[in-house]
Amino acid sequence: MGELSIPIGKLARSVGCKVQTIRYYEQIGLLPPPVRTAGAQRRYGEAQRQKLSFIRHARELGFPLPAVRELLALSDEGDSDCAKADGIARRQLEAVNRRIAMLSSLRSELERMLHHRHGHRIRDCRVIATLADHALCSQDHHAERAES
Amino acid sequence: MGELSIPIGKLARSVGCKVQTIRYYEQIGLLPPPVRTAGAQRRYGEAQRQKLSFIRHARELGFPLPAVRELLALSDEGDSDCAKADGIARRQLEAVNRRIAMLSSLRSELERMLHHRHGHRIRDCRVIATLADHALCSQDHHAERAES
DNA sequence: CCTAAAACCTACAGCGACTGGAGCTTCAAG
DNA sequence: CTTGAAGCTCCAGTCGCTGTAGGTTTTAGG
Numbered sequence: 001m002g003e004l005s006i007p008i009g010k011l012a013r014s015v016g017c018k019v020q021t022i023r024y025y026e027q028i029g030l031l032p033p034p035v036r037t038a039g040a041q042r043r044y045g046e047a048q049r050q051k052l053s054f055i056r057h058a059r060e061l062g063f064p065l066p067a068v069r070e071l072l073a074l075s076d077e078g079d080s081d082c083a084k085a086d087g088i089a090r091r092q093l094e095a096v097n098r099r100i101a102m103l104s105s106l107r108s109e110l111e112r113m114l115h116h117r118h119g120h121r122i123r124d125c126r127v128i129a130t131l132a133d134h135a136l137c138s139q140d141h142h143a144e145r146a147e148s
Numbered sequence: 149m150g151e152l153s154i155p156i157g158k159l160a161r162s163v164g165c166k167v168q169t170i171r172y173y174e175q176i177g178l179l180p181p182p183v184r185t186a187g188a189q190r191r192y193g194e195a196q197r198q199k200l201s202f203i204r205h206a207r208e209l210g211f212p213l214p215a216v217r218e219l220l221a222l223s224d225e226g227d228s229d230c231a232k233a234d235g236i237a238r239r240q241l242e243a244v245n246r247r248i249a250m251l252s253s254l255r256s257e258l259e260r261m262l263h264h265r266h267g268h269r270i271r272d273c274r275v276i277a278t279l280a281d282h283a284l285c286s287q288d289h290h291a292e293r294a295e296s
Numbered sequence: 297c298c299t300a301a302a303a304c305c306t307a308c309a310g311c312g313a314c315t316g317g318a319g320c321t322t323c324a325a326g
Numbered sequence: 327c328t329t330g331a332a333g334c335t336c337c338a339g340t341c342g343c344t345g346t347a348g349g350t351t352t353t354a355g356g
Binding site for chain 1: 302303304305306
């Protein structure tokens with residue numbers, strides 16, 4: 001059914017990523033090296049297309065590559081405990097929630113800056129004044145390193 | 149009032165960043181080169197501390213460095229139009245809103261994955277199944293390149 | 297069979313915004 | 327004057343790709 005020898009460009013189009021991204025995944029050992037033509041061009045099969053699709057889907061959900069690697073490994077051995085995959089997903093959900101919370105507080109601070117404007121010259125500008133003086137902030141919006 | 153010759157480590161502590169970050173800002177021309185001791189160590193004054201604090205605050209609000217550079221330039225010349233600063237802040241607010249929207253849809257997808265679990269073995273795992281088959285998604289969560 | 301264009305190849309540099317380390321020198325307190 | 331903390335420069339690494347240069351292979355049409 002699935003085509004037996006898909007060239008890299010067609011594969012890239014079919015999963016919605018760039019050709020280089022696929023080669024990159026191969027380079028870091030996320031995708032197995034495919035068969036090559038006599039002229040050394042990559043040719044993929046349906047199984048590899050599905051694997052790549054899995055990877056891309058996980059990446060779109062914000063899973064960092066190490067997590068994707070774990071998820072891939074889990075999906076390969078069907079006897080493992082589902083709890084592991086759940087744990088990874090739960091951690092990702094928590095990370096997403098943290099990022100949303102942080103961005104929400106940034107949003108309200110930015111809105112405050114923008115709505116409380118009074119002067120139209122820089123020296124009276126609320127945006128600049130707020131940046132210059134942290135004490136003008138309502139909440140503390142402390143940045144947290146976010147993956148992905 | 150302000151100390152007249154702050155060494156880099158104290159400055160870093162006072163604004164909550166790393167020493168290397170300050171040196172990096174100097175390297176890319178965001179902070180002016182400070183005076184040096186006879187032994188070539190950096191010594192900062194209060195004005196530079198305020199400038200750095202401004203930069204850090206803007207960064208915490210997610211402004212990318214080019215935007216920070218613009219905001220700094222605006223704050224230096226008090227006669228400019230406040231509309232420029234407002235525009236930069238508004239664009240940042242829009243970017244934050246876009247990121248929140250994207251993360252919210254990721255969150256609901258992750259929650260769907262986690263709550264509809266049925267098996268406790270990988271082969272019945274909803275998390276893995278969802279990743280493997282994009283068709284199981286309710287919405288399309290298409291990643292958008294986000295700055296910062 | 298031949299040609300031309302599209303697609304492929306490798307290798308490496310660059311992005312943003314830092315961060316970490318090696319290997320050395322200088323400063324400040326006691 | 328000693329000693330240990332803090333400073334210095336230079337360079338490499340992070341993450342997840344993306345872009346480019348300069349060449350080769352494939353494929354469709356004539």
